[in-house]
Amino acid sequence: MIYLDYNATTPLDSRVFEAMAPYMKERWGNPSSPYSFGNEARIAVEKARRSVARQLGCKPPEVIFTSCGTEADNLAVRGVANALRHRGNHIVTTAVEHHAVLNTCRALENQGYRVSYVPVESDGAVRIGNVEKNLSPDTILITIMHANNETGVIQPVEEIAALARKRKIVFHTDAVQTAGKSLSPSCELGADLISFSAHKFYGPKGAGGLFVRQGTPLDPLLTGGPHERNLRAGTENVAAIVGLSEALALASESAGSESGRLQKLRDRFETRIKSAVPRVKINGASAPRVPNTSSLTFDSVDGESIVLGLDLRGIYVSTGSACSTGDPAPSHVLLAMGLSPKEAQGSIRISLGKHVREEDIDTVVQALTDTVTRLRGISSIETTRVPSS
Amino acid sequence: MIYLDYNATTPLDSRVFEAMAPYMKERWGNPSSPYSFGNEARIAVEKARRSVARQLGCKPPEVIFTSCGTEADNLAVRGVANALRHRGNHIVTTAVEHHAVLNTCRALENQGYRVSYVPVESDGAVRIGNVEKNLSPDTILITIMHANNETGVIQPVEEIAALARKRKIVFHTDAVQTAGKSLSPSCELGADLISFSAHKFYGPKGAGGLFVRQGTPLDPLLTGGPHERNLRAGTENVAAIVGLSEALALASESAGSESGRLQKLRDRFETRIKSAVPRVKINGASAPRVPNTSSLTFDSVDGESIVLGLDLRGIYVSTGSACSTGDPAPSHVLLAMGLSPKEAQGSIRISLGKHVREEDIDTVVQALTDTVTRLRGISSIETTRVPSS
């Protein structure tokens, strides 16, 4: 198989699995238990927290473990919204956030919050001026993602952080697509809250986290026991936490060389596909992008049909939109960039990762060319002749 | 080691680990991905859902997977509170709920809900009349646990369910301490919402679930993608879900014989400790209790000191209260049963499980006797003489 959907999930690194296994097999104690067997688990959790803090460039108590990236996003957005309700009810975000942020903002609108969805330009990036224009005295939170999961486009997060700091507004960034992959520690982004998710960087599913800068007002989402500094109740998933920390350490170690390698592969892919297939567009290509992601729009064909065509050849890519995975609405990200619904429907996402080799790229270019050509042969939009009746 | 804290967490069954491993090692696809490799993961998740539904006695779509028991409790309580806000703002619970329910109710009080905490009798059980007395026309939710984690006392959940049905009030029960252990499928309890947590029945940490009876009004807690029928967003933790279902199937299989065995061990323990140590009280002994739990109060000694004394001999038990695990407040459960703070401070919990043998019980009785005797020798409360100054 050739797997090209690393933005959806990644294989668990076998070293990470080995690090987790003892906490499933032998050291299964509850980290909150008041005896030595529980302490072993607690020590593992706190060691993981220190390691993650080192990778992110923050203090250990600023790391809160959650069950996934979605939970981290919900904790950040709902947590600030609740904690600062007395100060204001306005939230600023973008039109291209992941649904974990976007649908959470929509849910908050139902609870009486006002949300501004800053538009992006056709390159997929927001302009800082548009963010600033949307701020008001009752703005309590800015939540803008680091890199977009569909296009890989990077938002000007450092600039937004500076703006938020100046205006004393809490700033959250969803760094699920960059944590463990960027060259610099996430904390240098300058955000007050940063979400990440282990299964995006060769860690386990069921493990995410939120950096919470000291002093950031935040209410918990899950209440109960005093776990995670009262910010996330629930018996800690020790193995998953250990796995997250191990995965982050390993990923950060190779982030530098891996970025460069992926960028070359991605460029090779884009150059070749553009010359092999007419009428293909790379979305977000003119904005800064993460090195592993390519969003492509093919004229006159349906993305899901391309995905299935490739699937039948053992190549796994995804559609640029949830549409093609059963939801009839085309990608909100591509629409926000100005693509027509038809264009959005004709889009796929390729995202590369550590097991992708140069040969794979050439195989994929060939398979994709064949598939698109065949589908265009079937496509009713390609028909020029409509019988006159 | 002799582990006697099965109510806190349990060892992962090695068969469960084996069932999970393939989903960490080979079949790591994202269940929501639109290609065959993702489908493998989806098939596993939906197979697990059907298996859990079979065990609980409900339909597969009525099973929602969460990351832990705490999340299931929060989803149930906050989910109903939000969904029915327009109908009323009153919630009925008890004074002895787990913090996952209790602190969630308290958080809802801050959001304008009114919560009635039904008292328990000295045996630890609520009386149905007291529940009924607290209902009002604006009651939208009753949330009362099945078995208490500290005392093992079973609440009259079937009666409460009948009452709730009659009054058309949604009823949630936290069955974290009974799921996988009871003889009858949880759905026979008659509740609309039932929480459970895999790590309490030899499954993995990081896997819980909520039974949601068809038609029960419920808002999601984690918003984002359309996972879990829009009730719980976030990439599914496939391995944990597979583990939960495997663990529940295995536990349910042996629940009958295991209950009987544990009850005998518990009775042996209680009989012997009462005859070996003077001034010891078994909390909740006169109410129906789950067979594995024993809550003991020793006069004039501190529970945490007993726990450490036993810990030093390789025996792991917990205090009856979070107090002794660092929180200065004594157990809310024992206080609600009428124990004095001093009595509550002198309490420990023994909870048995599948690796406990008869010999272990005898070893523990001896060690506990020695420890309590030694501590009473140090105890200032045991001093009768206060020098006259």
Add this chain to the structure above:
Amino acid sequence: MDTPNEQSGYAGPVLFYNEEVIDHFTNPRNVGELPEEETDGFGLVGDPSCGDQMKLWISVKSERIEKIAFKSFGCPGAIATSSMLTALAKGKSIEEARRISDDDVVEALGGIPERKKHCSLLGVLALQAAIKDWEKRRAAGKEEGK
């Protein structure tokens, strides 16, 4: 093929196509266009600016569909159901063809994911449009022939 969607009532995003559907997606029957002179009826349904689109041509001899062809811009479900529809309709009398329902198409394919059932309607509607077109042309022809 295991189809957890249907059995569990699961309505999540993932799609499960069976082998028959995949075969019709990979080797669609009667794909293409009929030349102007062979076309007795034409149907166009769907709006490609928002979802799937389908075009369908029929050639009718003695009130029987002798030739049929389609083109489709759409998801695998749309392509496969359109293909199956043309396979079912070919050789049928107009009256028989008119009665082919979306359920017939789905049944002939051995099932299709719940969320893709609407696709099977597209082909049926295109065929009905083509039959209507044929009726109109025939009526016009009779007029002329008078």
Add this chain to the structure above:
Amino acid sequence: MDTPNEQSGYAGPVLFYNEEVIDHFTNPRNVGELPEEETDGFGLVGDPSCGDQMKLWISVKSERIEKIAFKSFGCPGAIATSSMLTALAKGKSIEEARRISDDDVVEALGGIPERKKHCSLLGVLALQAAIKDWEKRRAAGKEEGK
């Protein structure tokens, strides 16, 4: 011993006692009571109806603590810090003993979990109460002796 609590700023429920603390918990020094006739000062602090309690006896010769004894109803932290306090105070002059602080006790034990620091105050307060009692008795004795 690894004490993640302190290093990570973690303030969760679990306690980590080091070996020294465990030794003082297992083999508390100077545990017991002094007989009435040897008691020159007595201190009682804490309310057992709500938390830990401690009783402490001292026997003073030439303004020096010759004998000291304690009993404690409390958590391991309370027992260990009380034990260490008596070990520190024994043989000291009243003036030196008065200056023993809770930090001194914690330091002598090589540290104690953050959440248990308040325990170490209990012993210190009991000793100060006993010293006050000794002063009162001495003053009363002098009165009498006058």
